Amino acid sequence: MSGGSDHGGDLVGSVLELEVGEVAHGGHCIARHDGQVVFVRHAVPGERVRAQVTEQRRGYLRADAVEILRVSPDRVTPPCPYAGPGRCGGCDFQHVDPAAIRRLKATVVAESLIRLGGLSAEEVAALNLVVEELPGGAVQWRERVQYAVDPAGRVGFRRYRSHEVIPIDRCRIAVPEIQQADVTSRRWPGVSTVEVIAVPGEPVTVLTRQRRHSSRGMKVVRGARRVRRSVLGREWTMAPDAFWQAHRAAAERYATALLELLKPRIGERVWDLYGGAGLFTATLADAIGPTGAVTLVEVDPRTEAERNLADLPQARVVRGRVERVLAAGELGPVDLVVLDPPRAGAGADVVAAISAAAPRAVAYLACDPAALARDVKEFRQRGWRLATLRAFDAFPMTHHVECLALFEPRDSAERHHGADRASIRDD
Template identity: 50%
Template sequence: MTGESWLGRTFEVEVGPVAHGGHCVSRFEGRVVFVRHALPGEFVLAEVTEDKGGSFCRADAVRVLRPVPQRVEPPCPLAVPGGCGGCDWQHATPEFQRELKARVVEEQLRRLAGIERAVEVEALPGGPLGWRSRVRLVAGRDGRAGLRAHRSHRVVPLEDCPISVPGALEPVLSRRWRPGSELEVTRDAEGHTHVRELSMVRGKRRARQISGGVAVQHAAGRDWKLDAHGFWQVHPAAADTLAAVAGEWARAPRGGLAWDLYAGVGLFASVLAAQVGLQGEVVAVESGRRAVTDGEAALADLPQVRWLPGQVERVLPGLEGRPSVVVLDPPRAGAGRAVVDAVAGRGPERVVYVACDPAALARDLGTFAGHGYRLTALRAFDAFPMTHHVECVALLEPAGNG
């Protein structure tokens, strides 16, 4: 469908079901309208914020004409139409946020993998505010740090951020920066704040460590020292929770072979190493050189862990042996067909898949199903309260098992 742009147009519309991405689906005059700042079942005045033609457009609910009982006042004054784009669901109760995320996971599994499964999204300790330990901000034209508006380069300056760990952003928000600089802030488990500035200087990207640099984290019964701006779970309770679930489901046999793919600094490799013991082997594959270096240092007491630096899809063909269990924790885009094909081709007894995107998870589960693997267990965690993101852990086993 093409025609005159609806950009800026307002109309009253009944809000339909939640969709992946932090919005709900509505329909108006034959077009799909993705509406933010609304909840399913509400009747709102929507204003179109983006229209590229075709069958859909995007809009904000600028006035709620008939709210649902689960609507609340956002704790942040910037979590409104035209404000900060960092949060999606501040206008819903925490319980309803988790219900919405569960609906999204269920829909993605059904649509992309043909899996009908009831999902419960579990809360992590600490509540919906003050959890975000890692934040990337950007300096606006006036040098003030802020976050970008939704689907925009416009910088919304911050006074504070309610979902961030209290006090973590103060060193960045209290001063001016080179306009356009990106500012990475990490608060580690010891309460230390690490700040790095990324900016363009004479056409070259420059990284400057303002404070800290080596973070200390605690998870899986170990202390970890790692690059403060490398990968680590954002929620303080997430790493320990995910490691516990992965260990429970992996059940790597004593003396066996296990693979940890997209290993990061070796969180899951440490759990697998304890299970296989000194007579077994854990192969940890990770593309980030600094992560491998940090992982080797953190797990120096576990000689059964063998590190292989490189991209998973390139390293996999050269791996030998049949692993009893494979743990995958791929980036948001998922593992992809080549990696799934290679893993399934080795015939592991169990695959534990950790995913931060339900659509990518569902696509990869569909590929695994083509190799005879079925989803036997699934847990989902609200590791990103107030946003649309959700963390899932899936257990896959050959269909003939059990």
């Protein structure tokens, strides 16, 4: 330790000199101080830094790199003036070259699969994991932005692990229409959040909420009351606060990747669990044709899935919680399953119900690699293998990464290998 005030055992505020090791899930790197783990933000693996301790917990510390003593070749000047220690907590890696950020995310996914998913290093290496870049670059990609509002009515983003709002002029990772919308220069008294949504060719929508993440008290103050989007030649309309992918290019990329992985066949039966407005249902309905069937399960009526899919007779919407619908056994036989659960993942009961239905393949889209890894473990314990894993940099500059996993029954792989061996013998 160098410098560092003595807080009578309380290290918060002290400055430590640290060797920065590997990246860890959550937007920080790992270092050690007196045998304790230190989660260091604003650093890059391989750097030597002076880092100020921001939090002391039983068994670990959190710290911000405030001076870089040995600089990584992957370090860059952040494009955003609000990035950095003690400032906006929205982006984790503005100080890292975008290609290097993707490599850090690949490391996090791989580590999660080993630590939480039970895969060996060899099994992970066999997946040849790369985090794929989405079109549009590292900034100006976010199609919806939710600002917090400070007591003076100014909008901004929260400081990392704090309720304090850092007012901003514009968010550099938002699409240009959001950056140019006259929102940050105004005061917003009496509301807790202001959300801005910008879809190409549509007027910008601005909505306010009395309470964060609540649809109660949601008010559209500018733009249309329903948002219209166009993806892969189809139109979607939904409530502005219904779920849609944040990255402008994500919906199309995921739908295309899903077809590449699942290779749906004419006449197959599909479940689209946590289906939202029906992006994947529509894509798969086209692929399986009118003799097939896709059942979408979704709890939130704001996605308006029924109306968005009304022209597809092979698509059906079941309203309810996936856990309950699967437990009730309402969905009938299935060949392919798609699931795209919220951040916490699907969980053991949902995985067990999917496994019991014995589809020929399962495609799982996940926005949290740790939650995915826990569910990978559940699938593997039930006789499934992780056949393919793709990952997308759908949240550039942040630590977030989207993964698309393909599971196949292990015995089908064994059947393939058995068939290969049989044909070699036949030769």
